[in-house]
Amino acid sequence: MTASLEAMRHSCAHVMAASIQELWPGSKFGVGPTIGNGFYYDVLFPEHIGVEDLGNIERLMRKKKRQQLPIERIVLPVEKAIEIMEGAGQDFKVELLELLRDKGSTAVVDATGDRNISDADSGGETEVSFYKVGDFLDLCRGPHVARSSDIGHFRLTTVAGAYWRGDEKRPQLQRIYGLCYPTVEELEAEVERLEEVKRRDHRRLGRELDIFHLSPEVGAGLPLWLPNGTVLRDELEFLAKEHERRASYQRVSTPHITNEQLYFQSGHLPYYKEDMYSPISIGDANYYLKPMNCPHHHHIYLSRPRSYRELPLRLAEYGQVYRYEDSGALSGIIRTRGFMQNDAHIYCRLDQAKVEFTNVMRMHADYYRIFGIEDFYMRLALPDLDKLEKYVDEPEKWMAALDVIQESMDDSGLPYQEAKGDAAFYGPKIDFIIKSAIGTEYAISTNQLDFLATERFGLTYRGEDAKDYPVYVIHRAPLGSHERFIAFLLEHYKGAFPVWLAPVQVVVIPVSEKFTSYAAQVYDRLMSSPVRNGSLGFRVELDATSDRMQKKVRNALVRKIPLVLVVGGAEEAAESVALRTRSGADLGQVGLSEFIDVLRAAVEQRDDTPFQQHFGGE
Ligand SMILES: [Zn+2]
Numbered sequence: 309m310t311a312s313l314e315a316m317r318h319s320c321a322h323v324m325a326a327s328i329q330e331l332w333p334g335s336k337f338g339v340g341p342t343i344g345n346g347f348y349y350d351v352l353f354p355e356h357i358g359v360e361d362l363g364n365i366e367r368l369m370r371k372k373k374r375q376q377l378p379i380e381r382i383v384l385p386v387e388k389a390i391e392i393m394e395g396a397g398q399d400f401k402v403e404l405l406e407l408l409r410d411k412g413s414t415a416v417v418d419a420t421g422d423r424n425i426s427d428a429d430s431g432g433e434t435e436v437s438f439y440k441v442g443d444f445l446d447l448c449r450g451p452h453v454a455r456s457s458d459i460g461h462f463r464l465t466t467v468a469g470a471y472w473r474g475d476e477k478r479p480q481l482q483r484i485y486g487l488c489y490p491t492v493e494e495l496e497a498e499v500e501r502l503e504e505v506k507r508r509d510h511r512r513l514g515r516e517l518d519i520f521h522l523s524p525e526v527g528a529g530l531p532l533w534l535p536n537g538t539v540l541r542d543e544l545e546f547l548a549k550e551h552e553r554r555a556s557y558q559r560v561s562t563p564h565i566t567n568e569q570l571y572f573q574s575g576h577l578p579y580y581k582e583d584m585y586s587p588i589s590i591g592d593a594n595y596y597l598k599p600m601n602c603p604h605h606h607h608i609y610l611s612r613p614r615s616y617r618e619l620p621l622r623l624a625e626y627g628q629v630y631r632y633e634d635s636g637a638l639s640g641i642i643r644t645r646g647f648m649q650n651d652a653h654i655y656c657r658l659d660q661a662k663v664e665f666t667n668v669m670r671m672h673a674d675y676y677r678i679f680g681i682e683d684f685y686m687r688l689a690l691p692d693l694d695k696l697e698k699y700v701d702e703p704e705k706w707m708a709a710l711d712v713i714q715e716s717m718d719d720s721g722l723p724y725q726e727a728k729g730d731a732a733f734y735g736p737k738i739d740f741i742i743k744s745a746i747g748t749e750y751a752i753s754t755n756q757l758d759f760l761a762t763e764r765f766g767l768t769y770r771g772e773d774a775k776d777y778p779v780y781v782i783h784r785a786p787l788g789s790h791e792r793f794i795a796f797l798l799e800h801y802k803g804a805f806p807v808w809l810a811p812v813q814v815v816v817i818p819v820s821e822k823f824t825s826y827a828a829q830v831y832d833r834l835m836s837s838p839v840r841n842g843s844l845g846f847r848v849e850l851d852a853t854s855d856r857m858q859k860k861v862r863n864a865l866v867r868k869i870p871l872v873l874v875v876g877g878a879e880e881a882a883e884s885v886a887l888r889t890r891s892g893a894d895l896g897q898v899g900l901s902e903f904i905d906v907l908r909a910a911v912e913q914r915d916d917t918p919f920q921q922h923f924g925g926e
């Protein structure tokens with residue numbers, strides 16, 4: 309943000325506060341910083357306010373803008389400032405001033421996200437600055453624009469709850485958010501973007517399209533998958549199984565609870581304990597819900613001696629795991645307490661690791677092509693390489709693993725960034741970041757090259773020379789978890805899934821009751837047409853309700869069902885269907901057999917383009 313934009317937005321926040329004070333005398337003000345598209349201010353109102361009050365505040369702000377009030381800077385001794393704020397009943401400001409006086413540090417204050425306070429670095433403050441707009445005086449570091457007429461174009465958007473200083477034991481204030489831009493065009497563009505963000509919100513689409521349900525009775529962060537959402541999960545698993553089978557993975561299954569001994573061996577206890585739930589005692593042992601599938605797969609590796617001929621050994625599982633998340637961190641199905649991971653572990657020799665790792669990256673790229681995800685990159689987490697020996701026990705092994713990863717990133721030809729810090733002690737890791745249509749970044753999968761598991765678990769293989777050698781482990785989960793990936797897909801497709809993924813692919817609608825029996829024949833043909841190696845038929849519905857035909861079509865469009873087949877006398881006579889797409893396009897009459905063949909191609913190729921090329925529409 310440029311300094312002038314910052315000053316404009318911050319002044320806008322002051323003008324809002326001045327208006328609030330006029331409308332609700334006795335309001336107590338917390339902090340009011342600028343943010344990426346405007347500003348907010350935390351206020352304790354004498355009464356609870358709602359979004360319906362924002363218009364009144366805006367009106368008064370516009371009046372103050374027209375009045376061209378000067379914004380004046382006033383410097384006061386800190387004791388005098390405290391006296392004035394006490395007199396005005398501004399308890400929160402008094403608290404901030406006392407902090408400034410006693411600690412002189414903004415560090416304490418900045419932890420609350422406040423940026424209104426002057427930037428002293430040490431010792432107590434003796435003087436503080438205030439800014440005055442009309443009658444309203446506010447503690448502030450500044451800078452500000454010269455007059456209230458320079459606050460740009462603004463709109464107040466939402467009211468939310470916010471605890472004073474982020475502490476739930478302190479009073480709850482109301483946070484008012486505002487947008488602020490130099491031009492009306494920029495403001496309108498941001499308003500439109502925020503509308504689109506709302507329309508694509510995975511929680512809203514998840515509810516509207518019956519994908520998942522979060523129920524307080526079941527528990528926070530524990531989603532229930534509805535029939536439509538379960539279709540999405542099944543299709544994703546089917547996709548992964550196909551790709552993994554072609555890449556010579558073998559599938560395994562492991563239990564949800566596990567004896568604590570395993571987690572002592574893996575090091576999860578005690579190092580990962582705060583991410584795990586309290587144990588369940590069974591007999592005289594403690595059992596934990598599994599937070600990761602790795603130790604289980606390692607024990608599958610250990611179930612018998614392994615020869616060099618078996619490597620690389622690739623064990624795959626869609627594995628359910630449970631990790632502790634603070635209730636405040638839970639967000640729809642992006643962050644949950646239980647989730648299903650597209651997991652696998654590849655056991656190999658060091659000299660095989662590069663090819664294996666490159667293939668994992670290519671598998672990511674294959675999936676992204678299928679989903680039309682074009683905006684993505686890999687992020688390699690690096691420690692401070694000069695101080696590596698302080699950070700890990702075996703710096704040589706760490707560097708060897710890093711070489712493998714960097715070479716395979718280059719070989720993959722995919723875009724990547726290197727980021728200092730955040731590296732894992734057991735080896736270098738790569739996160740895949742994908743961006744949704746509205747610019748949200750999802751860290752969707754993590755890949756690691758692990759050289760410590762071999763020691764912790766005694767993972768070795770018998771070489772040609774009959775000696776035992778250590779094994780390297782690649783951890784990978786290209787599709788991440790069902791929960792996060794489906795949240796992404798909802799946002800990415802705005803709920804309009806391609807045909808292969810759509811929970812309901814086709815709905816058949818008779819033009820009138822007279823043609824219900826032909827509609828039922830069409831339905832049966834679709835239900836019983838083999839798709840993809842003879843698996844179940846298409847996902848089709850017959851709408852035989854008493855609603856009028858137009859209403860049925862509208863219902864199908866609202867549910868974002870990709871294909872609507874309307875049938876009447878002409879269609880029955882020609883053994884055809886009248887085809888409409890969810891975009892509303894009417895593509896006219898097509899033969900039923902032809903329709904089925906082209907639909908099958910689109911589903912099997914996981915790509916709608918053959919369908920669009922043949923019939924048109926989108
Ligand atoms: Zn200010």
Ligand SMILES: [Zn+2]
Pocket residue numbers: 600601602653783784
């Ligand atoms: Zn793992």
